Amino acid sequence: MATGRTFRAFFSHAGHDARTDVALIDHCSVELEKRAKSRLQPHSLDVWRAENEIRAGQDWRETYLEAARDSHFLIVVLTPGWMASKHCRAEYNEFRKIEKTLPRGDYILPIVTREISELNLGTYDDDDMAVYNDLKRRQRKSLPVEDFLNMTGSQRDLAIEAIAGEFEAMIARRLAFERKAAARAVTRTPVARPAARAEPPRRTKKPIEFPAHDYLQDCKVFIEPRGPDATARQVFAQVDFVERLYILDAGKPIDFGVYRVTLALSNEGPGRIERAQSLENHRVGTHDTYYLDRSNADKILVQADAPDENGRLGEQALQPCVYDNYHATIAVASPEVEADKLRARIEVSVSTEGLCFPGARAGPGSPRLGKLADAVLARFIEKNLVLPDTRRAVREFPVTERGKK
Numbered sequence: 001m002a003t004g005r006t007f008r009a010f011f012s013h014a015g016h017d018a019r020t021d022v023a024l025i026d027h028c029s030v031e032l033e034k035r036a037k038s039r040l041q042p043h044s045l046d047v048w049r050a051e052n053e054i055r056a057g058q059d060w061r062e063t064y065l066e067a068a069r070d071s072h073f074l075i076v077v078l079t080p081g082w083m084a085s086k087h088c089r090a091e092y093n094e095f096r097k098i099e100k101t102l103p104r105g106d107y108i109l110p111i112v113t114r115e116i117s118e119l120n121l122g123t124y125d126d127d128d129m130a131v132y133n134d135l136k137r138r139q140r141k142s143l144p145v146e147d148f149l150n151m152t153g154s155q156r157d158l159a160i161e162a163i164a165g166e167f168e169a170m171i172a173r174r175l176a177f178e179r180k181a182a183a184r185a186v187t188r189t190p191v192a193r194p195a196a197r198a199e200p201p202r203r204t205k206k207p208i209e210f211p212a213h214d215y216l217q218d219c220k221v222f223i224e225p226r227g228p229d230a231t232a233r234q235v236f237a238q239v240d241f242v243e244r245l246y247i248l249d250a251g252k253p254i255d256f257g258v259y260r261v262t263l264a265l266s267n268e269g270p271g272r273i274e275r276a277q278s279l280e281n282h283r284v285g286t287h288d289t290y291y292l293d294r295s296n297a298d299k300i301l302v303q304a305d306a307p308d309e310n311g312r313l314g315e316q317a318l319q320p321c322v323y324d325n326y327h328a329t330i331a332v333a334s335p336e337v338e339a340d341k342l343r344a345r346i347e348v349s350v351s352t353e354g355l356c357f358p359g360a361r362a363g364p365g366s367p368r369l370g371k372l373a374d375a376v377l378a379r380f381i382e383k384n385l386v387l388p389d390t391r392r393a394v395r396e397f398p399v400t401e402r403g404k405k
Contacts, residue, residue, distance in 0.1 A: 004042030010071035014081030035164040079114035110140040207244040236327035243314030257312025269341025342399035
């Protein structure tokens with residue numbers, strides 16, 4: 001029989017909201033737990049909610065913080081009341097300390113039930129804005145209280161089912177990262193060697209021969225499914241490259257990697273796509289990720305560069321712009337946008353502009369680098385991986401709704 005794990009999610013909400021929006025808070029906690037458990041078998045999800053856990057005589061403040069520290073995920077019912085609550089902020093800050101020690105992934109799920117207005121924002125200090133902006137950048141769900149009150153019972157169930165689906169995806173990504181980390185730990189276990197056989201340091205990653213193996217591992221572009229409230233939907237993407245590649249040229253290996261990639265998203269149907277606020281021409285992590293064209297309303301161009309001329313893009317070429325999430329939020333689509341009318345493609349220039357050659361001992365723009373790039377280009381041409389008479393390696397990918405196969 002398959003065995004699973006039980007994940008715990010700390011449910012952070014303002015007391016005023018619990019008293020005002022009783023049914024909504026219950027659905028976002030109790031009903032969410034039930035539906036998540038149904039989806040996650042053999043795994044399970046327990047939602048920790050203070051009203052159900054605090055016993056008489058307990059130091060409730062410390063109990064809250066301890067529960068936040070011991071949880072795998074944090075659910076934030078984001079409202080003006082939550083932002084104004086120092087206790088909610090303490091829970092968030094406590095969990096963030098833990099989140100920073102975890103493998104890259106998404107561990108906080110904001111559920112927006114009341115919008116933060118300009119009136120609210122005008123009262124926030126720098127610390128408040130830092131928290132607000134962090135939650136805003138994350139992959140979040142929207143369930144406005146006005147819409148919830150007008151929903152039928154089945155519509156409410158569908159809305160919570162969508163949030164449960166988000167949790168299913170978060171847990172799946174967490175488990176995938178844990179498996180990768182465990183595999184890396186095994187492959188990096190040092191092997192004892194006699195002192196007399198000392199060898200030069202090994203490369204951190206063994207290069208892979210190209211074109212026997214593709215330079216691109218994966219590319220995913222997807223849009224949030226339509227919700228009952230017909231609000232704008234986020235578009236997410238991620239590109240994974242093989243970080244270290246080599247070709248054999250006259251029997252000698254040439255190491256190379258992808259230095260720069262451009263992802264284009266265009267809309268050929270109804271509605272509009274716009275740049276996401278979470279990716280506004282700024283440095284994220286160790287990579288530069290930014291928009292190229294700010295004037296075209298029907299096409300979005302995102303570029304990612306490695307940190308320096310010797311750097312290479314590997315897994316997660318688009319550095320996540322929603323803090324620790326695997327995917328980058330690249331666009332926001334209006335409710336009318338149809339997934340099958342969106343077009344996504346990535347492009348790499350097979351030249352000294354788009355590739356890097358670590359260890360080549362040649363400065364940028366040198367003839368030697370140009371010869372190395374020409375040798376790699378010859379392999380791309382052999383496999384028909386570039387457009388005719390160009391150096392452009394282009395791949396097109398479908399855009400799907402999240403959760404659909």
